[in-house]
Every structure is written in structure tokens, then in C-alpha cells.
Amino acid sequence: MENSYENLSFRKFTTKSEADKAINSLKGILIGINMDGHIRPSEVKELQGWCTKHHDLINRNPFKELMQVINQAMDEDLSEVDWIEDLLWLCQQYQKDSIYYDLATSDLQTLQGICHGILSDGYVHDQEVKALDAWLEQHEYLNSYYPYDEIYSLITSVLADGKIDEEERVRLLAYFNEFVKLTDQELTQRIGQEISSIQVSGICTSNPNINFEGKSFCLTGAFSRSTRKEAEAAVARLGAIVSKDVSKKTDYLIIGESGNPCWAFACYGRKVEKAIMMRKEGSRVALVHEFDFWDAVDDKGL
Structure with a gap:
């Protein structure tokens, strides 16, 4: 035809x-x-x-x-x-x-x-x-x-x-x-x-390679090691940009929670859901657990 x-x-x-x-x-x-x-x-x-x-x-x-x-x-x-x-x-x-x-x-x-x-x-x-x-x-x-x-x-x-x-x-x-x-x-x-009883969402990046200088960070959730404002201050001191919401320019979404770093995100709300959807559409925003974030900060001597 x-x-x-x-x-x-x-x-x-x-x-x-x-x-x-x-x-x-x-x-x-x-x-x-x-x-x-x-x-x-x-x-x-x-x-x-x-x-x-x-x-x-x-x-x-x-x-x-x-x-x-x-x-x-x-x-x-x-x-x-x-x-x-x-x-x-x-x-x-x-x-x-x-x-x-x-x-x-x-x-x-x-x-x-x-x-x-x-x-x-x-x-x-x-x-x-x-x-x-x-x-x-x-x-x-x-x-x-x-x-x-x-x-x-x-x-x-x-x-x-x-x-x-x-x-x-x-x-x-x-x-x-x-x-x-x-x-x-x-x-x-x-x-x-x-699988009807299984709820699957995103999983944190394992052993992420985190760079700070000039990168865009967004933070969400309750942080166990510090307040979120203190975590944002650490990001800024290392030369990164802190944004209030996830966008196409976001490089890292840091998720604060004192739990297992390999979990389902069903309870984490809007920012995580948005980041997951963006990743499925081709975005390279990395979802990073608080523990890995602080390891990267500590490596920088802060």
C-alpha cells in the first residue's frame, strides 16, 4: 500500500x-x-x-x-x-x-x-x-x-x-x-x-560516582546525619548548585533516610517519582542515598 x-x-x-x-x-x-x-x-x-x-x-x-x-x-x-x-x-x-x-x-x-x-x-x-x-x-x-x-x-x-x-x-x-x-x-x-502483591519503583544508584563542582543537586526526605539545610550547605561549599526541585538540569537527587540503601521508593513522594519518570525518558539524574552522599562529602575533607 x-x-x-x-x-x-x-x-x-x-x-x-x-x-x-x-x-x-x-x-x-x-x-x-x-x-x-x-x-x-x-x-x-x-x-x-x-x-x-x-x-x-x-x-x-x-x-x-x-x-x-x-x-x-x-x-x-x-x-x-x-x-x-x-x-x-x-x-x-x-x-x-x-x-x-x-x-x-x-x-x-x-x-x-x-x-x-x-x-x-x-x-x-x-x-x-x-x-x-x-x-x-x-x-x-x-x-x-x-x-x-x-x-x-x-x-x-x-x-x-x-x-x-x-x-x-x-x-x-x-x-x-x-x-x-x-x-x-x-x-x-x-x-x-x-507479581500483583509486589510494588516496584526506583532503586538507588549503587556505589555512585559523585562530582560536585558545577553540578546541580536536589535533596529530599529526612536526613539522619544532619538537617537537610546542613546537607545543602555542604553541597554549596563543594561548589555545587542546590535546587529546590528536580528538573532536566538536575544531576543528583539525594534521598535522606536512615534505612537500607536498596529499597523501593513508593513512600518517598513527588520528587523521587518525578526523577524516576525523567530517567525512564532518558534523563541521567542519579538517585543517591544519603549514606553515599555523605561518604562523598567526607572524601572531600568536609
Whole structure:
């Protein structure tokens, strides 16, 4: 059809970005599916859903070749993982020539795909959590980006005692479900029922790299070590700017509370909710726990 999405004039400007994002997503899904070394029917079904979603790109390189490998794999023994390795190799060959996104954006798109792959059978397996932890360690340079920092904090918290209980498993399922949209509606409904009692919001950046000079800080909550005004004074002495509200110019939102640094923010109100929404829209504002803030201040000798 003349007015089909594929033929719309603006697509000559967007197809490259769409293709690169799709490849990064596919790469992550494949890594996530393969993290526990098993391929399940629900995971294959989700991969088929990905193919359907990106059907408009099927006649463009490298999608034609990728789809051929996927379709061939569907007709063969799904217990074999060689075809996933073949697909990952094809994705990597394509990425060598891909310069649309910077490395951080590409890796974040891959990370979201990994969570998609883990979620695609509706269960978070121990091997997957440990493999994801290893991937996060290898990509530590992303520690100031959403959702890397929140996922890293959550995984660190879950693995702190060396075991993963069912409550933690459901919590991980709920968090991944926050920003992964599965194509399998039946599985989506089932996950929704399992996580209905879990409330997930933001998580503080783990081990944040805090710079002061010329940066914009906003503070919220009750501070345990000092009053908020004293904390604001410390920020100002270190050459930073104190703002009363969160905005696109805010670099750090410092959250005061004498509690566990890896918590859900459901009770913290407007500023935290606003910062979380801004991060999901691409802002790089870092949500920092009071304890980490004071550690950074102390490092400066104040």
C-alpha cells in the first residue's frame, strides 16, 4: 500500500536507528535466553513474537539472514544452542559496521534485551541471575545510566547472602516486568498475577560516582546525619548548585533516610517519582542515598 508505514517518507531518516535498536534488542534477548543453558518453548515463542513485531524490517540486511537462521532453528531440535550462537555471531558482525548509537546506548539496549530474554519463560532462574551479575560486572562503565544502576543495585542486594529465595525471585520478575513488554499476552497475564502483591519503583544508584563542582543537586526526605539545610550547605561549599526541585538540569537527587540503601521508593513522594519518570525518558539524574552522599562529602575533607 502506498501509505503503509514502510513507505512513509520519514522512514528514510529513522530506519537506521530502528534497525540498530532492533539488533541490540535481539542480541540481548538471545543472551538472556541462553544464560541458563536451556531453551524452552515459551522462549522460542517470545522470539517468534519479536520476529513478528519487526516484520517491517525483514527485507533489509541483516534481517533477512537473521530470519532465515531463526526459521531454520524453529524446524530443528530446539534443545541445541548452536543456532543461538550463530545468531549472536550475525548480530556482532552487523554491529561492527553500526555507528548510529554510541556504545553506552547500544549496551543499554542490549541490557534491556537480556532482561527480556530472562523474562521470556516467566521465571527467573538462579543461573540467569548469576550470569546477569557477571554481565553487569563486565559493563561497569554503565553505572551512572538507567536502568543499569537500578538493576545492579537489585542484583547485588539479591545475591548478598549467596542464595536466591522465592520472594527475591518474584521481586526480580516484577522489576524486569516494569520495563520489558512481552509479546506473549498469556504469559504477560500470568506474570501479572504472580507479581500483583509486589510494588516496584526506583532503586538507588549503587556505589555512585559523585562530582560536585558545577553540578546541580536536589535533596529530599529526612536526613539522619544532619538537617537537610546542613546537607545543602555542604553541597554549596563543594561548589555545587542546590535546587529546590528536580528538573532536566538536575544531576543528583539525594534521598535522606536512615534505612537500607536498596529499597523501593513508593513512600518517598513527588520528587523521587518525578526523577524516576525523567530517567525512564532518558534523563541521567542519579538517585543517591544519603549514606553515599555523605561518604562523598567526607572524601572531600568536609
